[in-house]
Amino acid sequence: MKFPHGFLWGASTAAHQIEGGNTNSDWWQREHGHLPGPAVEEPSGDAADSYHRYAEDMSLLAEAGLTSYRFSIEWARIEPEEGFISRAALGHYRRMVATAVDLGLVPVVTLHHFSNPVWFARAGGWKDPGCVEKFARYVGHVLPVLEQVDLVCTINEPNMVAVLSDPERGFPAVGLPAGDPVVTGHLIAAHRRAVQLLQAEGKKAGWSVATQAYQGEPGAEAVAEEYGTSREHVFLDACAGDDWVGVQAYTRTRIGLEGPLPIADDAERTLTGWEYYPQAIGDGIRNSWKRNGLPIYVTENGIATADDSRRIDYTRGALEAVACAIDDGIDIRGYLHWSALDNYEWGSYRPTFGLISWDPKTFERQPKPSLAWLGGIARANALPASAPAD
Numbered sequence: 236m237k238f239p240h241g242f243l244w245g246a247s248t249a250a251h252q253i254e255g256g257n258t259n260s261d262w263w264q265r266e267h268g269h270l271p272g273p274a275v276e277e278p279s280g281d282a283a284d285s286y287h288r289y290a291e292d293m294s295l296l297a298e299a300g301l302t303s304y305r306f307s308i309e310w311a312r313i314e315p316e317e318g319f320i321s322r323a324a325l326g327h328y329r330r331m332v333a334t335a336v337d338l339g340l341v342p343v344v345t346l347h348h349f350s351n352p353v354w355f356a357r358a359g360g361w362k363d364p365g366c367v368e369k370f371a372r373y374v375g376h377v378l379p380v381l382e383q384v385d386l387v388c389t390i391n392e393p394n395m396v397a398v399l400s401d402p403e404r405g406f407p408a409v410g411l412p413a414g415d416p417v418v419t420g421h422l423i424a425a426h427r428r429a430v431q432l433l434q435a436e437g438k439k440a441g442w443s444v445a446t447q448a449y450q451g452e453p454g455a456e457a458v459a460e461e462y463g464t465s466r467e468h469v470f471l472d473a474c475a476g477d478d479w480v481g482v483q484a485y486t487r488t489r490i491g492l493e494g495p496l497p498i499a500d501d502a503e504r505t506l507t508g509w510e511y512y513p514q515a516i517g518d519g520i521r522n523s524w525k526r527n528g529l530p531i532y533v534t535e536n537g538i539a540t541a542d543d544s545r546r547i548d549y550t551r552g553a554l555e556a557v558a559c560a561i562d563d564g565i566d567i568r569g570y571l572h573w574s575a576l577d578n579y580e581w582g583s584y585r586p587t588f589g590l591i592s593w594d595p596k597t598f599e600r601q602p603k604p605s606l607a608w609l610g611g612i613a614r615a616n617a618l619p620a621s622a623p624a625d
Contacts, residue, residue: 236554236555236558236617236618236620237617238558238561238618239561239568240616241568242567242568242569242570242616243302243303243341243343243568243569243570243571244300244301244302244303244569244570244571244609244610244612244613244616245296245301245302245303245304245305245340245341245343245570245571246296246301246303246304246305246572246573246574246575246590246609247304247305247306247343247534247535247571247572247573247574247575248285248292248304248305248306248307248574248575248578249306249307249348249349249391249578250306250307250308250309250312250348250350251263251279251282251309251348251350251579252279252282252574252578252579252580252581253282253283253285253292253575253576253578253579254282254283254284254285254286254309255279255281255282255283255284255285255286256280256281256282256286257279257282257309257311257312257350259311259312259316259352259353260309260311260350260352260353261311261351261352261355261356261360262279262349262350262581263278263279263311264353264356265402266278266279266582270353270356270357270402271402271403272403273402273403275581275582275583276582276583276585277582277583277584279579281598282578282579283576283577283578283593283598284598285576286327288598288600289306289331289334290334291600292575292576292591293334293335293338293340294338295591295600295602295606296338296340296575296590296606296610297338297339297340298610299590299602299606299607299609299610299613300609300610300611300613300614301609301610301613302339302340302341302613303340303341303342303343303569303571304335304340304341304342304343304575305342305343305344305345305388305534305571306331306342306343306344306345307344307345307346307347307348307391308328308344308345308346308377308380309324309350310346310347310352310355310373311350311351311352311353312324312327313325313373313376313377314352314373314376315352316352316354317352317354317355317369320376325376325377325379325380328377328380329379329380329382332344332380332381332382332383332384333383336383341385341386342383342384342386343384343386343387343388343532343534343571344380344381344384344386344387345387345388345389345390345391345443346373346374346377346387346388346389346390347389347391348391349391349392349395349396349581355369360400361396361397361400361418361421361422362400362415362417362418362421363421366421366425367421367424367425367428370425370428370429371425371428371429371432374389374428374429374432374433375432378432378433378436381433381436381438384438385438385439386438386439386441386479386532387438387439387440387441388440388441388442388443388481388534389425389429389430389440389441389442390422390425390426390429390442390443391442391443391481391534392443392444392445393419393422393423393426393442393444393470394414394444394466394467394470395445396418396422397414397415397418397419397422397465397470398411398412398413398414398415398465398466399412400414400415400418401415407495408497409494409495409497410462410488410494411447411466413465413466414465414466414469416465419469419470422470423469423470423473426442426473427473427476430476430477434478439478439479440477440478440479441474441477441478441480441529441532442470442474442477442480442481443480443481443483443534443535444467444470444480444481444482444483444519444523445467445483445484445535446467446471446482446483446484446515446516446518446519446520446522446523447463447466447467447484447486447487447488447515447519448484448486448487448488448512448514448515448518449462449463449466449467449487449490449518450487450489450490450518452489452490452491452492452496454492455490455491455492458490458491458492458493458494459490462490462494462495463522467522468522468526471522471523471526471527472527474526474527474529475527477527477529478529478530479529479530479531479532479568480527480530480532481531481532481534481535482516482519482520482523482531482532482533482534483519483533483534483535483536483573484515484516484518484519484533484535484536484553485505485507485509485515485535485536485537485538485573486505486509486510486511486512486515487510487512487514487515487518498510505538505539505540505586506539506540506585506586506587507539507580507586509539511538511545511549513548513549513551513552513553513555513556514553514556515553516533516536516553516556516557517553517556517557517559517560520533520556520557520560520565520567521560521565524560524565524566529566530566530567530568531565531566531567531568532567532568532569532570532571533557533567533569533571535571535572535573535574536550536553536570536571536572536573537549537550537572537573537574537588538550538588539580539588540587541587543603543604543605544604546590546603546605547604547605547608550572550605550609551618554570554612554618555618557570572590572609573588574588574589574590575589575590575591576589576590576591576592576593576600577589577591577592577593589603590602590605590606590609591603591606
């Protein structure tokens with residue numbers, strides 16, 4: 236299975252999940268009980284200390300054979316208090332971009348990946364009528380950081396931001412809450428403003444959507460379509476005018492006449508409790524292509540597991556689905572695995588998604604066999620008909 240010439244092969248991360256010490260963010264404050272939200276198993280703390288060790292992390296990816304690295308800029312570091320812009324933080328992220336370029340990695344930069352400055356959260360976050368202007372102002376401040384960047388993701392998984400907008404709202408037993416309509420409108424407006432600013436600077440702008448592979452049981456297709464509307468479809472439909480769209484997928488959601496169905500008792504589950512379903516990325520790609528026809532980058536895809544051989548098996552299955560979509564004429568331009576590193580999964584370090592693990596005391600990096608496996612595929616730009624697990 237050959238992939239198109241110039242296809243990007245990489246791995247993704249998010250600032251709060253790997254940098255450590257993100258004290259001015261709403262997530263840090265929530266972890267320590269200073270903002271509303273459910274209790275977490277453990278705080279993020281120093282995380283993987285990638286704020287200081289990013290060069291080593293990028294080098295491991297490049298040495299393995301990958302050609303791209305997706306990372307996020309932390310708004311809470313750029314603007315720790317409203318109106319105060321940290322020149323030191325801007326310099327830090329500018330150096331990250333330069334390091335990626337020097338190593339031969341195409342930087343894909345995300346401007347917002349879940350966490351917010353605490354002042355933004357206390358003002359109402361994405362429910363605040365002024366949030367669009369505040370986000371646009373932040374984007375304007377980071378434009379100089381993006382001088383060597385071509386691909387920019389405005390907001391990561393806005394659909395998850397919309398469905399999780401009320402940290403005190405309970406979850407249904409199965410599935411996700413509906414997306415908050417006010418938050419959804421603000422996110423789309425903020426995205427459109429950011430795209431205008433980025434495209435004016437010659438950047439290729441888009442955002443990434445967490446597709447859920449909503450699969451209607453026989454007779455429940457219309458239920459599945461309606462269920463996905465506020466949770467996924469509206470965000471894929473809002474991409475008109477973008478340069479590309481990021482598709483992210485991990486598992487599927489089966490839908491019956493009454494709504495989402497529980498995972499079958501005999502299904503394999505990952506460390507997050509999700510059904511093992513590598514083909515989910517194919518469903519997400521096809522839903523995006525049907526709705527907007529934009530070039531696609533797989534900006535996240537992976538599995539939480541302690542068994543690296545299952546990570547390889549899952550990724551192989553996902554890449555087979557990607558290759559089939561390409562064969563069907565869908566314009567897919569890259570695959571970025573989640574995640575480069577084992578990271579802070581929004582409350583716990585137990586779900587391990589990384590191609591690289593690290594020692595929690597010394598921060599020593601320990602590449603897994605899956606990194607070399609994916610790097611070999613990247614070097615060949617092809618998925619072999621059969622491949623060893625290490």
